[in-house]
Amino acid sequence: MNNAPLLDATHDPALHSWVASANDAATDFPIQNLPYGRFRRAGSDEPWRIGVAIGDRILDLARAAAAGGWSGEVQAALAPLAAGDLNAFMAQGPDVRRRVRAELSAALSAGSPRQADLAGALLPQAAAEYDLPCRINDYTDFYTGIHHATMVGSLFRPDNPLLPNYKWIPIGYHGRSSSIGVSGQSFHRPRGQVKAPDAERPEFVPCRRLDYELELGVLVGRANALGEPVPMDAAEDHLFGAVLLNDWSARDIQAWEYQPLGPFLAKNFASTISPWVVTLDALAPFRAPFVRPAGDPQPLPYLDSAFNRDSGALDLRFEVLLQTAAMRERGEAPHKLMESNFRDAYWTMAQMLAHHTVGGCNLQPGDLLGSGTQSGPAPGEGGSLLELTLGGKQSLTLPGGETRTFLADGDTVILRGHCEREGARRIGFGDCAGTVLPAREVRA
Numbered sequence: 001m002n003n004a005p006l007l008d009a010t011h012d013p014a015l016h017s018w019v020a021s022a023n024d025a026a027t028d029f030p031i032q033n034l035p036y037g038r039f040r041r042a043g044s045d046e047p048w049r050i051g052v053a054i055g056d057r058i059l060d061l062a063r064a065a066a067a068g069g070w071s072g073e074v075q076a077a078l079a080p081l082a083a084g085d086l087n088a089f090m091a092q093g094p095d096v097r098r099r100v101r102a103e104l105s106a107a108l109s110a111g112s113p114r115q116a117d118l119a120g121a122l123l124p125q126a127a128a129e130y131d132l133p134c135r136i137n138d139y140t141d142f143y144t145g146i147h148h149a150t151m152v153g154s155l156f157r158p159d160n161p162l163l164p165n166y167k168w169i170p171i172g173y174h175g176r177s178s179s180i181g182v183s184g185q186s187f188h189r190p191r192g193q194v195k196a197p198d199a200e201r202p203e204f205v206p207c208r209r210l211d212y213e214l215e216l217g218v219l220v221g222r223a224n225a226l227g228e229p230v231p232m233d234a235a236e237d238h239l240f241g242a243v244l245l246n247d248w249s250a251r252d253i254q255a256w257e258y259q260p261l262g263p264f265l266a267k268n269f270a271s272t273i274s275p276w277v278v279t280l281d282a283l284a285p286f287r288a289p290f291v292r293p294a295g296d297p298q299p300l301p302y303l304d305s306a307f308n309r310d311s312g313a314l315d316l317r318f319e320v321l322l323q324t325a326a327m328r329e330r331g332e333a334p335h336k337l338m339e340s341n342f343r344d345a346y347w348t349m350a351q352m353l354a355h356h357t358v359g360g361c362n363l364q365p366g367d368l369l370g371s372g373t374q375s376g377p378a379p380g381e382g383g384s385l386l387e388l389t390l391g392g393k394q395s396l397t398l399p400g401g402e403t404r405t406f407l408a409d410g411d412t413v414i415l416r417g418h419c420e421r422e423g424a425r426r427i428g429f430g431d432c433a434g435t436v437l438p439a440r441e442v443r444a
Helices: 061-067 072-082 086-090 094-108 115-121 146-156 232-238 251-257 280-286 306-311 325-329 349-357
Strands: 036-041 049-054 057-060 122-124 128-131 139-142 172-174 180-182 185-188 191-194 203-206 214-220 239-246 271-273 317-323 335-341 368-370 412-419 432-437
Touching: 036 086, 049 061, 057 061, 057 115, 061 072, 061 115, 072 086, 072 094, 086 094, 094 280, 115 122, 172 349, 180 185, 191 251, 214 349, 232 239, 232 306, 232 349, 239 280, 239 349, 239 412, 239 432, 271 432, 280 412, 306 349, 349 368
Parallel strands: 139 368, 180 271, 185 432
Antiparallel strands: 036 049, 036 128, 049 057, 057 122, 139 172, 191 203, 214 239, 214 368, 239 271, 317 335, 317 412, 412 432
């Protein structure tokens, strides 16, 4: 049975918090959100702790658990969180997650008698530093953005941009979890083999066509046993929440290496996620029907369910911003490059998980499923520079006169995402930012 998120008192748009900043209309983290992350005081050597974002503060769940006042069931559920282990909490499944959410919401609500107990458990987000929110065991990247797939396909296969299997199967490949970092990370431009179309042999050089990819990352909660597929009706019982994901890509390295097995060095040098995991429960008001365009094939039965047709899509608005080193020096704000919406994805979160497990693959708490690049249907809605510059043929001009076809050293890319609709409180994901450093010197 699908235990998918339903609306309850925690989603009430009129709900306010005694944490004043959570009541700001522009905050990503009102009381209706309550995402989980791992933090510690900036510059300290303290152990990493699990907290919940509320306005511009973090509720330290170790201190909140120590304060007591919770039901016996929730006090027990808080134990792994108090120990800094989000994975163990994720593994407990959606019922436990919702009970904890309900009591956290009540405790943080305006007028709560718990205010005096919990005020000392708050830390300003500006005074914290962040780690990955959970242990990511495995990472699989899908290709659910049909507008991205079509645009990129048209650059390389103008007569056949979308391959025949795309509308039948959620395409994916296994990525590298060890190089996933949290927002704020800097990474060195990768080196690799690059071969120009007219060259006789490849050369070993720094990547010249470094790109970002705008994605949603979905984190697994409850595990499934090896050999036991998860049916669509139960798929969302095994999902915990979502983060923003930047799947940095070395386009020129990828072009030479990807045949016949797909990308390798072009993708394994860095990926960046946002620090706060927004739970499926917080996203419940923003679910939408999953509808295939007229004339497209309907999913095979193992990829279909009544719930998925009714509410499988998610109305999540993305944007990507770029700030160059020169812009930072001049004190200029990042420049918005594009916007898109996850509602345009061709496959849903549940379909990704159901397909991943249909052959018997076992997923574990904290496994990351990337959505693939999320582009919109309009020309200026590409979720990568590859699309926005038509494969590097058309430069983007920034407000200060700088131009870009691909990323330069010192560039910072910021992904943002939020959900809003009439009758619901706006919630967001926070920033997912990463900065490009020059390539390291490597002996060829």
